Amino acid sequence: MLEPIELSREESESLLRLGVVGRVAVTTPDGPYIVPVNYSVVDDAVVLRTTPYSVLGRHGRDAVVAFEVDQLDQDQHHGWSVLARGRAEAVTDPEELERIESSCPPQPWASGNRPLFLRIAWTEVTGRKLGRGWDPKAEMPYQRRLDT
Amino acid sequence: MLEPIELSREESESLLRLGVVGRVAVTTPDGPYIVPVNYSVVDDAVVLRTTPYSVLGRHGRDAVVAFEVDQLDQDQHHGWSVLARGRAEAVTDPEELERIESSCPPQPWASGNRPLFLRIAWTEVTGRKLGRGWDPKAEMPYQRRLDT
Numbered sequence: 001m002l003e004p005i006e007l008s009r010e011e012s013e014s015l016l017r018l019g020v021v022g023r024v025a026v027t028t029p030d031g032p033y034i035v036p037v038n039y040s041v042v043d044d045a046v047v048l049r050t051t052p053y054s055v056l057g058r059h060g061r062d063a064v065v066a067f068e069v070d071q072l073d074q075d076q077h078h079g080w081s082v083l084a085r086g087r088a089e090a091v092t093d094p095e096e097l098e099r100i101e102s103s104c105p106p107q108p109w110a111s112g113n114r115p116l117f118l119r120i121a122w123t124e125v126t127g128r129k130l131g132r133g134w135d136p137k138a139e140m141p142y143q144r145r146l147d148t
Numbered sequence: 149m150l151e152p153i154e155l156s157r158e159e160s161e162s163l164l165r166l167g168v169v170g171r172v173a174v175t176t177p178d179g180p181y182i183v184p185v186n187y188s189v190v191d192d193a194v195v196l197r198t199t200p201y202s203v204l205g206r207h208g209r210d211a212v213v214a215f216e217v218d219q220l221d222q223d224q225h226h227g228w229s230v231l232a233r234g235r236a237e238a239v240t241d242p243e244e245l246e247r248i249e250s251s252c253p254p255q256p257w258a259s260g261n262r263p264l265f266l267r268i269a270w271t272e273v274t275g276r277k278l279g280r281g282w283d284p285k286a287e288m289p290y291q292r293r294l295d296t
Contacts, residue, residue: 001256001257001258001259002257002258002259003259004258004260005259020222021220021222021227023171023216023218025173025180025181025182025214027179027258028181030212031175031211031212031213031233032171032173032174032175032180032184032212032213032214032233032288033181033212033214033231034171034214034215034216034231036216036218036220036227036229057174064178064180065179065180065183066173066179066180066181067182068182068184068196069150070171070184072169072195074168074169074289075289076226077168077257078257079169079184079257081184083181083182084283085180086182090236100206109150109219109225109226109227109278110149110150110152110278111150111151111152112152112256126270129257130257130258141222141223141256142222142223
Protein backbone atom coordinates (compact mmCIF):
# COMPACT_ATOMS: atom_id res chain seq x y z
CA MET A 1 0.00 0.00 0.00
CA LEU A 2 1.17 3.49 -0.85
CA GLU A 3 1.62 6.40 1.48
CA PRO A 4 -0.85 9.29 1.00
CA ILE A 5 1.06 12.53 0.27
CA GLU A 6 -0.46 16.01 0.55
CA LEU A 7 -0.09 18.10 -2.61
CA SER A 8 0.87 21.75 -2.29
CA ARG A 9 -1.75 24.39 -3.03
CA GLU A 10 0.17 25.22 -6.22
CA GLU A 11 0.21 21.60 -7.43
CA SER A 12 -3.47 21.17 -6.54
CA GLU A 13 -4.53 24.33 -8.43
CA SER A 14 -2.46 23.32 -11.39
CA LEU A 15 -4.24 19.93 -11.64
CA LEU A 16 -7.60 21.66 -11.20
CA ARG A 17 -6.82 24.00 -14.12
CA LEU A 18 -5.91 21.09 -16.41
CA GLY A 19 -8.96 18.93 -15.79
CA VAL A 20 -12.04 18.57 -17.97
CA VAL A 21 -14.50 16.59 -15.84
CA GLY A 22 -15.15 16.75 -12.12
CA ARG A 23 -17.88 16.28 -9.57
CA VAL A 24 -19.82 18.85 -7.58
CA ALA A 25 -21.35 18.13 -4.18
CA VAL A 26 -24.27 20.26 -3.06
CA THR A 27 -26.20 20.24 0.18
CA THR A 28 -29.97 19.81 -0.08
CA PRO A 29 -32.63 19.61 2.64
CA ASP A 30 -32.57 15.81 2.32
CA GLY A 31 -28.80 15.37 2.32
CA PRO A 32 -25.88 15.82 -0.06
CA TYR A 33 -25.87 15.07 -3.81
CA ILE A 34 -22.95 14.51 -6.18
CA VAL A 35 -23.24 15.55 -9.83
CA PRO A 36 -20.54 14.81 -12.45
CA VAL A 37 -19.92 17.79 -14.76
CA ASN A 38 -17.69 19.15 -17.46
CA TYR A 39 -15.99 22.30 -16.34
CA SER A 40 -13.40 24.86 -17.09
CA VAL A 41 -11.39 27.24 -14.97
CA VAL A 42 -11.53 30.97 -15.61
CA ASP A 43 -9.28 33.07 -13.39
CA ASP A 44 -9.56 31.49 -9.93
CA ALA A 45 -12.99 29.94 -10.39
CA VAL A 46 -14.45 26.68 -11.65
CA VAL A 47 -17.11 27.41 -14.27
CA LEU A 48 -19.82 24.98 -15.27
CA ARG A 49 -23.15 24.95 -17.07
CA THR A 50 -26.44 23.54 -15.90
CA THR A 51 -30.18 24.14 -16.00
CA PRO A 52 -31.97 26.29 -13.42
CA TYR A 53 -34.26 23.40 -12.40
CA SER A 54 -31.59 20.69 -11.93
CA VAL A 55 -30.33 19.63 -8.46
CA LEU A 56 -27.26 21.71 -9.20
CA GLY A 57 -29.26 24.71 -10.39
CA ARG A 58 -31.57 24.63 -7.41
CA HIS A 59 -29.13 23.84 -4.59
CA GLY A 60 -25.75 24.83 -6.00
CA ARG A 61 -26.50 28.51 -6.42
CA ASP A 62 -25.57 31.04 -3.73
CA ALA A 63 -24.31 28.16 -1.60
CA VAL A 64 -20.99 26.66 -0.58
CA VAL A 65 -20.23 23.61 -2.73
CA ALA A 66 -17.36 21.14 -3.06
CA PHE A 67 -15.77 20.38 -6.41
CA GLU A 68 -13.56 17.32 -6.88
CA VAL A 69 -11.29 16.11 -9.67
CA ASP A 70 -9.31 12.90 -9.50
CA GLN A 71 -7.51 10.24 -11.44
CA LEU A 72 -7.67 6.83 -9.85
CA ASP A 73 -5.82 4.01 -11.56
CA GLN A 74 -7.63 0.86 -10.53
CA ASP A 75 -4.96 -1.31 -12.07
CA GLN A 76 -2.01 0.09 -10.16
CA HIS A 77 -3.87 1.39 -7.08
CA HIS A 78 -2.32 4.71 -7.86
CA GLY A 79 -3.89 8.10 -8.05
CA TRP A 80 -4.49 11.66 -7.00
CA SER A 81 -7.44 13.86 -6.11
CA VAL A 82 -8.02 17.57 -5.66
CA LEU A 83 -10.85 19.21 -3.75
CA ALA A 84 -11.85 22.86 -4.24
CA ARG A 85 -14.44 24.45 -2.02
CA GLY A 86 -16.19 27.78 -2.20
CA ARG A 87 -19.38 29.64 -2.87
CA ALA A 88 -21.15 28.98 -6.17
CA GLU A 89 -22.88 31.88 -7.83
CA ALA A 90 -24.74 32.34 -11.09
CA VAL A 91 -22.86 34.36 -13.67
CA THR A 92 -25.31 36.98 -14.94
CA ASP A 93 -23.06 39.87 -15.84
CA PRO A 94 -22.94 40.04 -19.68
CA GLU A 95 -19.30 41.11 -19.68
CA GLU A 96 -18.28 38.19 -17.49
CA LEU A 97 -20.31 35.76 -19.63
CA GLU A 98 -18.60 37.18 -22.71
CA ARG A 99 -15.21 36.74 -21.05
CA ILE A 100 -15.99 33.10 -20.18
CA GLU A 101 -17.28 32.38 -23.68
CA SER A 102 -14.24 33.93 -25.31
CA SER A 103 -11.59 32.40 -23.05
CA CYS A 104 -12.43 28.91 -21.93
CA PRO A 105 -16.12 27.97 -21.91
CA PRO A 106 -17.10 24.65 -20.29
CA GLN A 107 -18.01 22.10 -22.99
CA PRO A 108 -20.87 19.85 -21.84
CA TRP A 109 -20.75 16.32 -23.29
CA ALA A 110 -24.49 15.73 -22.91
CA SER A 111 -27.05 17.30 -25.21
CA GLY A 112 -29.62 19.70 -23.78
CA ASN A 113 -29.87 23.40 -23.16
CA ARG A 114 -27.88 24.60 -20.12
CA PRO A 115 -28.46 28.33 -19.84
CA LEU A 116 -27.21 28.68 -16.24
CA PHE A 117 -23.48 29.36 -15.78
CA LEU A 118 -22.28 28.68 -12.25
CA ARG A 119 -19.00 30.07 -11.01
CA ILE A 120 -17.30 28.52 -7.98
CA ALA A 121 -14.70 30.96 -6.72
CA TRP A 122 -12.64 28.64 -4.59
CA THR A 123 -11.40 29.72 -1.17
CA GLU A 124 -9.77 26.40 -0.35
CA VAL A 125 -7.93 23.90 -2.57
CA THR A 126 -6.35 20.73 -1.24
CA GLY A 127 -4.98 17.63 -2.92
CA ARG A 128 -3.41 14.27 -2.26
CA LYS A 129 -1.58 11.62 -4.22
CA LEU A 130 -0.66 8.07 -3.38
CA GLY A 131 3.05 7.33 -3.23
CA ARG A 132 6.12 9.54 -3.53
CA GLY A 133 8.29 10.23 -6.52
CA TRP A 134 5.83 10.78 -9.35
CA ASP A 135 4.19 13.79 -10.94
CA PRO A 136 0.40 13.53 -11.35
CA LYS A 137 0.48 16.24 -14.03
CA ALA A 138 2.92 14.33 -16.19
CA GLU A 139 0.66 11.27 -16.10
CA MET A 140 -2.65 12.97 -16.92
CA PRO A 141 -3.94 11.20 -20.04
CA TYR A 142 -6.10 14.17 -21.05
CA GLN A 143 -5.32 17.75 -20.28
CA ARG A 144 -7.12 20.92 -21.12
CA ARG A 145 -5.01 22.92 -23.54
CA LEU A 146 -4.13 26.16 -21.79
CA ASP A 147 -3.72 29.06 -24.17
CA THR A 148 -0.97 31.37 -23.10
CA MET B 149 -23.29 15.69 -28.18
CA LEU B 150 -24.92 12.58 -26.74
CA GLU B 151 -28.32 12.28 -25.18
CA PRO B 152 -28.36 11.59 -21.41
CA ILE B 153 -30.26 8.34 -20.70
CA GLU B 154 -31.57 7.33 -17.27
CA LEU B 155 -30.41 3.89 -16.13
CA SER B 156 -32.90 1.58 -14.44
CA ARG B 157 -32.53 0.93 -10.72
CA GLU B 158 -31.37 -2.58 -11.56
CA GLU B 159 -28.67 -1.40 -13.97
CA SER B 160 -27.54 1.27 -11.50
CA GLU B 161 -27.26 -1.19 -8.61
CA SER B 162 -25.41 -3.64 -10.80
CA LEU B 163 -22.77 -1.01 -11.69
CA LEU B 164 -22.51 0.00 -8.04
CA ARG B 165 -21.82 -3.62 -7.05
CA LEU B 166 -19.03 -3.98 -9.62
CA GLY B 167 -17.10 -0.82 -8.76
CA VAL B 168 -13.97 -0.52 -6.67
CA VAL B 169 -13.51 3.23 -6.15
CA GLY B 170 -16.11 5.91 -5.60
CA ARG B 171 -16.61 9.23 -3.90
CA VAL B 172 -18.56 10.08 -0.76
CA ALA B 173 -20.10 13.50 -0.13
CA VAL B 174 -20.75 14.52 3.45
CA THR B 175 -22.35 17.64 4.85
CA THR B 176 -20.31 19.60 7.40
CA PRO B 177 -21.11 22.84 9.23
CA ASP B 178 -18.99 24.72 6.67
CA GLY B 179 -20.39 23.07 3.56
CA PRO B 180 -20.08 19.78 1.69
CA TYR B 181 -16.89 17.72 1.23
CA ILE B 182 -16.08 15.00 -1.30
CA VAL B 183 -13.73 12.16 -0.36
CA PRO B 184 -12.56 9.49 -2.84
CA VAL B 185 -12.59 5.99 -1.32
CA ASN B 186 -12.20 2.33 -2.06
CA TYR B 187 -15.35 0.46 -1.25
CA SER B 188 -17.19 -2.77 -1.49
CA VAL B 189 -20.85 -3.71 -1.45
CA VAL B 190 -22.18 -6.14 1.14
CA ASP B 191 -25.86 -6.97 0.80
CA ASP B 192 -27.53 -3.66 -0.08
CA ALA B 193 -24.95 -1.39 1.47
CA VAL B 194 -21.75 0.33 0.43
CA VAL B 195 -19.00 -0.47 2.94
CA LEU B 196 -15.87 1.60 3.38
CA ARG B 197 -13.08 2.10 5.88
CA THR B 198 -11.83 5.31 7.40
CA THR B 199 -10.42 6.79 10.60
CA PRO B 200 -12.69 8.19 13.32
CA TYR B 201 -11.01 11.61 13.14
CA SER B 202 -11.15 12.11 9.34
CA VAL B 203 -13.76 14.35 7.66
CA LEU B 204 -15.57 11.15 6.72
CA GLY B 205 -15.32 9.70 10.23
CA ARG B 206 -16.53 12.87 11.88
CA HIS B 207 -19.31 13.94 9.49
CA GLY B 208 -20.20 10.76 7.62
CA ARG B 209 -21.42 8.82 10.62
CA ASP B 210 -25.11 8.72 11.56
CA ALA B 211 -25.81 11.09 8.69
CA VAL B 212 -27.24 10.94 5.19
CA VAL B 213 -24.43 10.84 2.64
CA ALA B 214 -24.16 10.55 -1.14
CA PHE B 215 -21.94 7.97 -2.80
CA GLU B 216 -21.00 8.25 -6.47
CA VAL B 217 -19.28 5.96 -8.96
CA ASP B 218 -18.64 6.87 -12.56
CA GLN B 219 -16.62 6.19 -15.64
CA LEU B 220 -16.04 9.21 -17.80
CA ASP B 221 -14.14 8.73 -21.02
CA GLN B 222 -12.53 12.08 -21.75
CA ASP B 223 -11.45 10.93 -25.17
CA GLN B 224 -14.85 9.92 -26.48
CA HIS B 225 -17.03 12.18 -24.28
CA HIS B 226 -18.77 9.02 -23.26
CA GLY B 227 -19.67 7.81 -19.80
CA TRP B 228 -21.98 6.80 -17.04
CA SER B 229 -22.48 7.64 -13.38
CA VAL B 230 -24.45 6.15 -10.50
CA LEU B 231 -25.48 7.92 -7.30
CA ALA B 232 -26.51 6.05 -4.14
CA ARG B 233 -27.87 7.93 -1.16
CA GLY B 234 -28.66 6.84 2.35
CA ARG B 235 -27.71 6.95 5.97
CA ALA B 236 -24.14 6.04 6.91
CA GLU B 237 -23.60 4.18 10.15
CA ALA B 238 -20.59 2.72 11.90
CA VAL B 239 -20.47 -1.06 11.84
CA THR B 240 -19.77 -2.12 15.41
CA ASP B 241 -21.51 -5.47 15.65
CA PRO B 242 -18.76 -8.16 15.72
CA GLU B 243 -20.87 -10.60 13.69
CA GLU B 244 -21.48 -8.02 10.98
CA LEU B 245 -17.79 -7.06 10.93
CA GLU B 246 -16.92 -10.74 10.61
CA ARG B 247 -19.40 -11.09 7.77
CA ILE B 248 -17.89 -8.09 5.94
CA GLU B 249 -14.34 -9.35 6.47
CA SER B 250 -15.19 -12.82 5.23
CA SER B 251 -17.27 -11.81 2.21
CA CYS B 252 -16.04 -8.71 0.52
CA PRO B 253 -13.98 -6.31 2.64
CA PRO B 254 -13.10 -2.90 1.17
CA GLN B 255 -9.41 -2.80 0.20
CA PRO B 256 -7.91 0.65 0.83
CA TRP B 257 -5.09 1.59 -1.56
CA ALA B 258 -3.48 4.06 0.84
CA SER B 259 -1.43 2.96 3.81
CA GLY B 260 -2.60 3.83 7.32
CA ASN B 261 -4.82 2.31 9.95
CA ARG B 262 -8.57 2.64 9.23
CA PRO B 263 -10.40 1.04 12.12
CA LEU B 264 -13.81 2.59 11.37
CA PHE B 265 -16.10 0.64 9.03
CA LEU B 266 -18.94 2.75 7.64
CA ARG B 267 -21.97 1.16 6.09
CA ILE B 268 -24.20 3.17 3.74
CA ALA B 269 -27.50 1.33 3.39
CA TRP B 270 -28.81 3.01 0.28
CA THR B 271 -32.45 4.03 0.02
CA GLU B 272 -32.10 5.62 -3.40
CA VAL B 273 -29.99 4.62 -6.40
CA THR B 274 -30.07 6.47 -9.70
CA GLY B 275 -27.84 6.41 -12.76
CA ARG B 276 -27.33 7.92 -16.17
CA LYS B 277 -25.31 7.21 -19.26
CA LEU B 278 -24.55 9.29 -22.32
CA GLY B 279 -25.87 7.94 -25.59
CA ARG B 280 -28.09 4.96 -26.43
CA GLY B 281 -27.11 1.50 -27.57
CA TRP B 282 -24.21 0.57 -25.32
CA ASP B 283 -23.82 -1.34 -22.08
CA PRO B 284 -21.74 0.44 -19.41
CA LYS B 285 -21.14 -2.88 -17.64
CA ALA B 286 -19.59 -4.47 -20.71
CA GLU B 287 -17.17 -1.57 -21.04
CA MET B 288 -15.97 -1.39 -17.42
CA PRO B 289 -12.20 -1.83 -17.57
CA TYR B 290 -12.00 -3.05 -13.97
CA GLN B 291 -14.72 -4.94 -12.20
CA ARG B 292 -14.93 -6.36 -8.75
CA ARG B 293 -14.98 -10.11 -8.96
CA LEU B 294 -18.28 -11.24 -7.53
CA ASP B 295 -18.11 -14.61 -5.87
CA THR B 296 -21.26 -16.58 -6.42
